[in-house]
Amino acid sequence: MEDFLKIKKACDHNTALSVAILDRFLLSYATEKDKLGKEADQKLQAYRHITDRFGRQWYDMLKSQYIIHRLMKDGGLITKYLKHSTINNLEKEKLDWMAFQSANPWRFSFAEIKEQPEKDFYQMEDVFTGENYLLYSPSIKDIIDRDGDKELWFNLIGFNGSCWQTYGPLSGYASFSPDDIYFFATEVNPMIEDEGALMEDVQKNPVPYMMLFAGSTQQPVVHEGETLVMVISEEKASIPQVQEMEQAFNISYTGGVYRLGLHEWEASPHFAVAYYNEKEQTIQATALTEKGFEAIIDALNKFGLSMDKIADIYLRPSMQQTAQEILKKEIELMPLELLFEPDAEEASDQELKKLDELARLAVTAITSEREPNLEALAAEVGIDLESNRFVVEKIISDLKEKVKK
Template identity: 80%
Template sequence: MEDFLKIKKACEENTALSVAILDRFLLSYASEKDKLGKEADQKLHVYRHIIEKFGRHWFDMLKSQYIIHRLMKDGGLITKYLKHAAISSLEENKRNWMAFQSENPWRFTFSEVKSQPEKDFYQMEDVFSGENYLLYSPSIKDIVSRDGEKELWFNLIGFNGECWQTYGPLSGYASFSPDDIFFFATELNHLIEDEGALIKDVDNNPTPYMMLFAGSTQPSVVHEGERLVMVITEGKGTVPNVQEMEGEFNVSYTGGVYRLGLKELEVSPHFAVAYYNEKDQTIQATALTEKGFESLIDALAKFGVKLNKNADIYLGPSMHNTAQEILKRGIELMPLELMFEQENEEEMDEELRKLDQLAGLAIAAITAEKEPDLEALAAEVGISLENNRQVIEKIINDLKDKVSK
């Protein structure tokens, strides 16, 4: 059984040394000697549109955290500093602390709380490396009490010989999942293909990941009892006879692409739709709920279209919005849907043009004191009378009222 009184004492001693060595000495020393202050300013300046929302105090905390990470990370400057004359003049316990830290590098980690064995102590799991570790952090309780439970934490942590402790601001996310973080990382760096590459990217430049704090309080979106999440996957394949699918799908076609809306689940909140590109022979399945996605995959399988239920993208709306804000660009995940939206808009514009033309013919008839022949007028302009009867009759009646006045 863990001796938490002993571990807490080690944490308190470690905090005192951290303040004395890092905050009161190395922070300014590294800023001046290795220009880390200027480097941090340059890195953070890229995201000034985010930082400005939270004020100078938040900027100062992030700047300090960035500098300390550069010192204490694997291969950080602390190893070089141990050889400096300014360090050799420190008290033995401080030199020993620095030597121990150089052998136990600090790191940023995206982690989940697995349990709380004691007040201010948490069993954490790094969601990308899978490592489990004991963390001491009184701040977690304060953040949760103020903002509510968090699904994921992003912290800079260091080892004190007994457990890990945080340094600098803590970011707790109300709705971000590991899939959300991985999506953000790949949008930030298209070379990232696995968790190992993501961890290296964070270590190389943590500043964009620090900015995820901007979406930390955004909650999960639940609609009609379903948690909304953009689920998308794509695979190679052909659909030999799309017409056979019309019993289960609402089928439309434009520009070489079939849109297959799963009946009953094509609408809110699921929006389960597949797209079949004839030329590329690719099939993309999309939905806004896991239920919609799984039902879509099952329905496609009935027609020989096999797609993996382990989707390429699982993305919450909160991360989608936050990533676009941080990166200052739109992230369009379903470009094929835009083809059909544009086609629908063009069809609506054409319909309105024909209705306007019909109104002109009706005015001529009414002015000549004749009863407009709706079927003849609709046929003349090429518009469906059956689908537009109410609208056409309203136009005619409004015209008659104006003429009579």
């Protein structure tokens, strides 16, 4: 069993050394020696639209945290500083502390609280490395008492020989999941392809990730009892007879793309819809709940597809909004849906007029009890039959039914 009284004494002693060495000496030393203050200002400048919201005190804390991370991280400046004559004049206890910290680099960690074995002590699990570690932080309780429970934490942590401790501002997120963080990371750096690359990017430049504090208090969005999360997957696929899927989907078509709204799941809160792009031979399955996504995957797979229920993207509305704000850009994950919005339909007026003309010509053939020649009709009105076959065949079928009546 852990001796938490002994560990807390080690934490208090470590904090005292940290204040004396980092806050009262190395911060100013690094600012002057390696211009880290200027470097921090340049990095933070890109996000003044975020930092200005929280005031100068918060900005200064972020700036200090950035500088200390540059000193204490793996390969940080502390190793070089240990060779400086000015540093070597420090008393032995401080030199020993710096040498120990150099051998045990500090790092940023995205982690969940797994349990609280003692007051101000937390058993944490890093969601991207899988590492479990004991963390001492009195500030965590203060944040939870003020804002409520947090799903995920983002902290700069250093090892004191017995456990880990935080430095600088803590970020606790009420509604960000590891999937949300991964999505944000790929928006910051599209070259990220795995969790290892994500953490390398964080350690290289943590500033964009520090800005996630802007969305820290946003709560999960729950509608009609369902937690909303944008779930999206896209795969290569060929669907020869889309019209046969009408038994399960509401089908609409424009610009070479079929929209497949799943019966009973297309409406709120699930919004389960798939998009089949004939030209690209791709199908994108989307939903705004995990249940809706599983339902549409089951429905699609009944028609010969083999889509996985583990999606490419899981993104909560809170992260989409926060990422757009931080990165100052629109993040559109379902551009194909825009084809079916009113403005897009208005842009397709010319195509609709051609379809109306095709219907008029087809009526003439049908009333004369002749089978309409689809190829000839399409060529006459200027429609690409292959891209519009389903729509054209539906028009002909409906016209035949009307003539019979």
